[in-house]
Amino acid sequence: MKIAAISNDRCLTVQLKGELDHHSAKGLMSRLEQEIEIALPLKMILDFKDVTFMDSSGIAVVIRMRQRMRELGGCLVLQKVNAQPRKVFEAAGISRLVEIE
Amino acid sequence: MKRAENYVTLEFLSRSSNESFARIAASGFAAQLDPTLDELGDIKTAVSEAVTNAIVHAYPEKLGKVVMKMKILDNNELEISVRDWGCGIENIEQAREPLFTTGGGERSGMGFTIMESFMDRLYIKSVPGKGTMVTMRKRIAMRLNGKR
Ligand SMILES: Nc1ncnc2c1ncn2[C@@H]1O[C@H](COP(=O)(O)OP(=O)(O)O)[C@@H](O)[C@H]1O
Ligand SMILES: [Mg+2]
Numbered sequence: 001m002k003i004a005a006i007s008n009d010r011c012l013t014v015q016l017k018g019e020l021d022h023h024s025a026k027g028l029m030s031r032l033e034q035e036i037e038i039a040l041p042l043k044m045i046l047d048f049k050d051v052t053f054m055d056s057s058g059i060a061v062v063i064r065m066r067q068r069m070r071e072l073g074g075c076l077v078l079q080k081v082n083a084q085p086r087k088v089f090e091a092a093g094i095s096r097l098v099e100i101e
Numbered sequence: 102m103k104r105a106e107n108y109v110t111l112e113f114l115s116r117s118s119n120e121s122f123a124r125i126a127a128s129g130f131a132a133q134l135d136p137t138l139d140e141l142g143d144i145k146t147a148v149s150e151a152v153t154n155a156i157v158h159a160y161p162e163k164l165g166k167v168v169m170k171m172k173i174l175d176n177n178e179l180e181i182s183v184r185d186w187g188c189g190i191e192n193i194e195q196a197r198e199p200l201f202t203t204g205g206g207e208r209s210g211m212g213f214t215i216m217e218s219f220m221d222r223l224y225i226k227s228v229p230g231k232g233t234m235v236t237m238r239k240r241i242a243m244r245l246n247g248k249r
Contacts, residue, residue: 005230016109018173019121021120021121021153022117022120022150022153022156022157023115023117023118023120023121025207029207037230053124053145053146053149054166055146055150055153055212055215056208056209056211056212057153057207059209060206060208060233061210062208063209064206067157079201083139083142083143084145084146087142087143087146087219088146088215090214091211091214091218091219092199092209092211092214092215094159
């Protein structure tokens, strides 16, 4: 899984690209945490436009990032979520915890 | 009209790089049932959950054998089973509950819930110390003239 991060005015946008499964989740989780350490954002946007597949490993990543952002007094937003990952988020009721645009 | 009888058996090592391999194999095999993109997404997601469990939970400290079987049943139904010879599950009912996980912060405890809701049926057989077999079924509706 590839990521591209842009930070602007304490808003950190991270574009995710590829398949988000258990194999890729561990590396992704630590790279996202690194980006948060550097940017110390008040808002984090995870852009799912180029996520071609996601299973429940992605739920754990999103919940961890939500927790990190809350510790900073900020929020997490998910953007451009395709049908397949959206269905996985819905099955887990994630929209009750995180804003999905 | 009935689909032709068919099955495939795959054996692989419990390496996480095989998760994507299992998904691709499942969607390739399911293609003969002419599923929609949504149905294909459901099948890939459920397979990913079952195979990941065998890799993460069944063999936590070592590599082991995983066997995935795919079969076309009468009535346009796809059956996929994933078997391991790992640690097994002590309490299956508890394991099936949403959010239950022994995997800590890296897992969400939603795997079985997703398999259950994305497929039509989910059966779990497990013996502690001996291993686990998860069997899932999904019926793919026949399309007439390319439409449902
Ligand atoms: N193949 C397996 N072998 C041993 N234990 C398993 C297996 N599959 C599932 N489990 C147990 O069931 C629990 C729930 O599984 P699941 O719903 O997929 O959630 P998660 O994988 O996120 O923990 C796991 O945490 C684990 O304790
Ligand atoms: Mg799981």
